[in-house]
Amino acid sequence: MSMLALADILAASRTISGVAARTPLVPSPHLSGLAGRDFLLKLENTQPIGAFKLRGAVNAVFNLPDGTEGVTCCSTGNHGRGVAYAARARGMKAVICMSSLVPQAKVDGIRALGAEVRITGRSQDDALAESQRLAAEEGLVEISPFDDPHVIAGQGTIGLELLEDRPDLEAILVPLSGGGLAAGVAVAAKAIRPDIRVIGITMDRGAAMYESVRAGKPVEVEEVASLADSLGGGIGMANRLSFPICRDLIDDYVLVTEDEIYDAMQTLYYEERMVAEGASAVGVAALKAGKLPDIDGPIATIVTGRNVDMRVFTDIMNGRNVSLGDLELKGRAYAA
Numbered sequence: 001m002s003m004l005a006l007a008d009i010l011a012a013s014r015t016i017s018g019v020a021a022r023t024p025l026v027p028s029p030h031l032s033g034l035a036g037r038d039f040l041l042k043l044e045n046t047q048p049i050g051a052f053k054l055r056g057a058v059n060a061v062f063n064l065p066d067g068t069e070g071v072t073c074c075s076t077g078n079h080g081r082g083v084a085y086a087a088r089a090r091g092m093k094a095v096i097c098m099s100s101l102v103p104q105a106k107v108d109g110i111r112a113l114g115a116e117v118r119i120t121g122r123s124q125d126d127a128l129a130e131s132q133r134l135a136a137e138e139g140l141v142e143i144s145p146f147d148d149p150h151v152i153a154g155q156g157t158i159g160l161e162l163l164e165d166r167p168d169l170e171a172i173l174v175p176l177s178g179g180g181l182a183a184g185v186a187v188a189a190k191a192i193r194p195d196i197r198v199i200g201i202t203m204d205r206g207a208a209m210y211e212s213v214r215a216g217k218p219v220e221v222e223e224v225a226s227l228a229d230s231l232g233g234g235i236g237m238a239n240r241l242s243f244p245i246c247r248d249l250i251d252d253y254v255l256v257t258e259d260e261i262y263d264a265m266q267t268l269y270y271e272e273r274m275v276a277e278g279a280s281a282v283g284v285a286a287l288k289a290g291k292l293p294d295i296d297g298p299i300a301t302i303v304t305g306r307n308v309d310m311r312v313f314t315d316i317m318n319g320r321n322v323s324l325g326d327l328e329l330k331g332r333a334y335a336a
C-alpha cells in the first residue's frame with residue numbers, strides 16, 4: 001500500500017508526542033481466561049479528550065503551515081473534541097460546526113476545549129455545509145475525521161505502540177467506522193509484522209465500511225441508532241484513502257449486535273472497572289459472542305474512547321432497558 005508508509009507513521013509519532021498520550025496496554029485476566037490466550041486492552045480512553053481521535057487531529061493540525069487561519073470540522077463527537085484540543089495546543093483558531101439539534105452538553109464540551117461553536121441549520125448536512133463554506137470563503141482548513149493522510153498516520157501510531165509493547169501479538173481488533181483508525185493501524189502493524197492480522201469490528205446495523213468493501217466501492221448506509229454511536233455515519237462517496245487501505249489490509253470483519261455491545265460495556269465496567277463507550281467495547285463483544293476467527297497467539301483490542309452519555313451508561317450498568325431512537329434494548333443484570 002503506497003498511499004501511506006511506515007515513515008509517515010513514525011513521523012506522526014514524533015509530531016504528536018507530548019500532546020497526545022502514549023497509552024498503556026494492559027492484560028485483562030478475565031478476558032484472557034475466556035480467550036484462552038493473552039487478551040490485552042489498549043487504553044485510548046485515557047487520552048486527554050477521552051478518545052484516540054486526538055492522535056490524528058494533532059498530527060493534522062501540527063502539519064499545517066505557519067500562518068494558517070484556523071481549522072474547522074463538523075463532528076459533534078470525538079473528532080470535534082480532538083480538533084478543538086489540537087488547535088488550542090497549537091494556538092490556532094478552531095470552529096466546530098453543529099446543527100441546532102445537537103445536545104447542549106456536547107456544545108458545552110467542545111466550547112470547554114477552547115473552540116468556537118457555530119450552530120447552523122437542523123441537520124448534520126447543514127453543519128457540514130457551513131464547515132465547507134468556512135473552508136472555501138474564510139480560509140479555514142477542514143479536517144476530515146478519517147479520510148486524510150495525516151489523520152490516518154496519527155491513528156497509526158497506535159499500531160507502532162502495540163508492537164513496541166507486545167511484538168508477539170497475533171491479532172489486533174479494531175473498532176471500525178470511517179476506517180481512519182483501522183487503515184493507520186494496519187499500515188503500521190503490517191509494515192513491522194507482515195503476518196499480523198487486523199480484524200475490523202463494527203455493529204451489524206449501518207456498517208458503512210464493511211458494506212462498501214463488499215460492494216467494491218463506497219456505498220451509503222442507512223443511519224440507525226446504536227450503542228456504538230461513534231461508529232455511525234458513512235465513509236464518504238468520494239473516499240480517497242481509508243476505503244482502499246481498509247479494503248486491501250483488513251483481514252477479517254466481525255459484526256456485533258446491540259445486545260452484545262450492551263454486555264461488553266458491562267463486562268469492561270464490572271471486570272475491569274472501566275468506563276467505555278459502546279464503540280470501544282466491540283472487540284470485547286466479538287470475543288464474548290464467540291465471533292472471532294481462530295487466533296493462535298496474543299490478541300489486543302483498542303478501547304477507543306470513554307465519551308458515553310452517562311445516563312445511558314448508568315442504565316446499562318444497572319441492567320435497565322435502554323431506548324435510543326428506534327432502538328429498544330431489554331435490560332439484563334451483568335453475569336460473569
Ligand SMILES: *Cc1c(COP(=O)(O)O)cnc(C)c1O
Nearest residue numbers: 078177178179180181279304305
Ligand atoms: C471514530 C471512532 C471510532 C472509529 O474510527 P474510524 O477511524 O472512523 O474507523 C471508534 N471508536 C471511537 C470511540 C471513535 O470515536
